[in-house]
Amino acid sequence: MTWTGFAFVFGVFFLTHSVPVRPAIKSRITARIGPRGFTVAYSILSLGMLALLIWSAGRAPYLQLWAQMPWHRHAVHLGMLVTCLIVAISLGRPNPFSFGGARNSEFDPARPGIVRIFRHPVLVALALWAGLHLLPNGDLAHVLLFGVLAGFAIAGRALINRRKRRQMGDGAWTELNAAVAQAPIFTRAASWAELAFRIVVGVAVFAALLILHPYVIGVSAL
Incomplete structure (x- = not known):
């Protein structure tokens, strides 16, 4: 190509x-x-x-910009485990700040969960995924690919914030954002069983990505 x-x-x-x-x-x-x-x-x-x-x-x-080092893959493995956990914990949960929130009317700003840390968990996960994959992929095409996608995810946060602020109204958006910012970073889980299930799913997805990587992407992740 x-x-x-x-x-x-x-x-x-x-x-x-x-x-x-x-x-x-x-x-x-x-x-x-x-x-x-x-x-x-x-x-x-x-x-x-x-x-x-x-x-x-x-x-x-192919135009190499830097060579792959052994620690690059270890960093990607650890980072991708965190990325999978972020996605597993956040998907399908109420999040009025995000484009992918579900049942937003049920969102409790006093118990925002992961939304307290990341207003846009999926975009954070996308930025992590792209940024991490820059390390072992030092050729120009992949640097462009992952660099642009990471920038796209970071810029998307501001874009969605503006859109949500417009939809909710400045007053409502500012009040909700301030309420979430004042909530504790860690609160008791509403359902420990659900949290445990989501963590298991995140780890399982990470394991599946490792196993399927050579078949889907064509290169082993190990």
């Missing part, structure tokens, strides 16, 4: 991630397939485009 082809895939990736979530377009799509249908369709599209982008980076012209 040429650099032009890689740039084209990158452009399509951002196009498919930005256009469907524009309020006017999202409302029309949601009216046809419903909120759950939109979430499922957008998730499938996002994963598919991410897989295509990673595949393209692996086939772009």
Whole structure:
């Protein structure tokens, strides 16, 4: 694949991630397939485009910027375990600050859980994933890939904050954000069984990623 082809895939990736979530377009799509249908369709599209982008980076012209060191992989393993736990603990939980919150009417700012630490846990996980993978992938194509995705995740936080502030109103957003900031960082879990289940799922996903990495990505993670 040429650099032009890689740039084209990158452009399509951002196009498919930005256009469907524009309020006017999202409302029309949601009216046809419903909120759950939109979430499922957008998730499938996002994963598919991410897989295509990673595949393209692996086939772009190779230009090494730094060599891989043994500790790079160990750092990625530890960081990816944390990343998987963040995603497992946060997904499907109420989070009025995030684009992916569920049952937001049930959110308790006095017991915000992981939202107290990360207003946007999924974006934090994406930034961690991309930033960590910069270490062992020191060729230009992958540096562009993971560097841009990390920046995309970091910039997305401000974008979603503005959108949520506009939807909720300045007063309500500021009041809710201040209430969460004043809550304890660690509180007693509403359900220890659910927390334990989510941790097990996070560890299981991490193990699955290690095992499937050579088959899905084409390179062993070990």
